[in-house]
Amino acid sequence: MSRLPRPFVFPLMLLFGGGCLSAGTAHATTLRLSTWNLDWLTTRPAGDRALPDDVHPRDGTDIARLARYAARLHPDIAALEEVDTPELATRLFPAPGYRILISGDDVVQKTALAVRAGLIVTRHPDVRALDVYPPDAPRHLRSGLDVTVGDGRASLRVLVVHLKAGCRDGGPDDRRPACRTLYRQVAALTDWIMERQDEGEPFAIMGDFNHMLGPGDVMLPMLSENGPLLAPTVGVASPCWGGAYFIDHIVLGDQARQWLRPDSLRVMLYREDDPALQSRLSDHCPVSVGLDMP
Template identity: 60%
Template sequence: MAALAGPWASPGVSARTIKVSTWNLDWLTERAAGDPALPPGLHRRSAGGLRQLSAYAARLDADIVGFQEVDSPALAARLFPPGRYRIVMTGDHVVQRAGLAVATGLTVTRHPDLSELDVYPPDAPHQLRAGLDVTIDDGAASLRILVVHLKAGCRGAALTDRRPACRTLARQLTVLDDWIAQRQDEGVAFVVMGDFNRNLTPSDPFFRQLETDGPLTLTTAGRASPCWGGTYFIDHILLGNQARAWLRPGSLRVLTYDARDPAQAPDLSDHCPVSVGLEMP
């Protein structure tokens, strides 16, 4: 796989090119240590860490950011300020909520959260994360967006693997496949992005199942991420219907952190922002 360059360098894009990004912010919460909703020993962000993340969000300078693992709209607004963005988040009652920061000037229409992604029973000790489902409109074209954060623990194993994480991910695949099939049938341009917790490739059975009702563009295909020294992608941006033709060639970028001071790492995130440019008509 070819590695990507780090920070985004925009080569003079047209006015209608929008930058779309996904970013897992790694347990971004201000809950007190010992809160039963948090894992033991979780590192809490310092004020300086939040300022660092805000500075990276400004450098990212994306028009649409699908984010994961954020506890509240108020915290999201610390990174994506109200003068520049509107914050939309899922309504589920988990700490690691999914959301979207949308540049002002773009119209946002909410759809019901894809709560079916929580395939656990109601009495389970923990619940899984819902997907955020919205339509974005710039006055000339619209784009349906689903932001997801899928079950961890089955990055490359077969979907028939009997481990609980793989069985759970396979059930989530069915839900996601149904959502994509509906968008394919409607003929609307759409994006599915977020933390898939899966090393998706064009030959991965998970991805091939998603393509059952029509082709998708896996924007990370054939590339390796430079995040924290290099890794395979688990954060992906998938494009369907007309959105596939909107992809700006060569626009896939990963915004990497300055890791010269290793002590900074816990205050940032274990994921880097991934972005592409879309040339909406």
């Protein structure tokens, strides 16, 4: 297992407030992109066969608390992970303000996207190549949710991912089964990136990579083999629940690299400091950046 340097904890507090979809210049739209793993957001009853024994289904109070944080987050485009149903996502990002898209996976931990009303949305087939398990496997991995979002002048191809857990700092030679699985997913991601770069599409890969793209790590260079990528989370640590290298990332490619607003990386922290509330909120905090889309 590789050993990463001690992370620098990025001093980020609650995310910027106020409106988000705005005219940055006469011909630019400022977008706030966020990614948020909602930690088994489901209302299935305890004991459901699809849930691990240590998962606590959410009740109405939990969902209302998360919805208050979602309102404060106020993104234009939010990648969501570990969401069971579109109805639950809608309770956090309600219509008519948002449109919800969700992957077609037959799993509890689906990937989803909340897109602010007024943006143009085109959905593409789910990237099922990220489920690298065989068809007869007892469990399956999450596919990627693939969507193009635009404002009528420019557009951004967005892929929402939730990669295999258990290999936060391992490389492709790590013999752990989780690492072997993760790097098979990296190969599938590289193919998707190559297609975007060949087509000249600005793109963002957002979600839970379950991997720390820290200094010396090989995953981002592997993904960048067909062209440069930009990940603002590399080399710093999130202040969420004590601080560690980010595993939730927003990776930008093609022209989207130039759209990133400098110093716009933000993490929304929870006001509750009771560890018992972590399972009622999430073990991940929302991560956001700002883009100036021409």
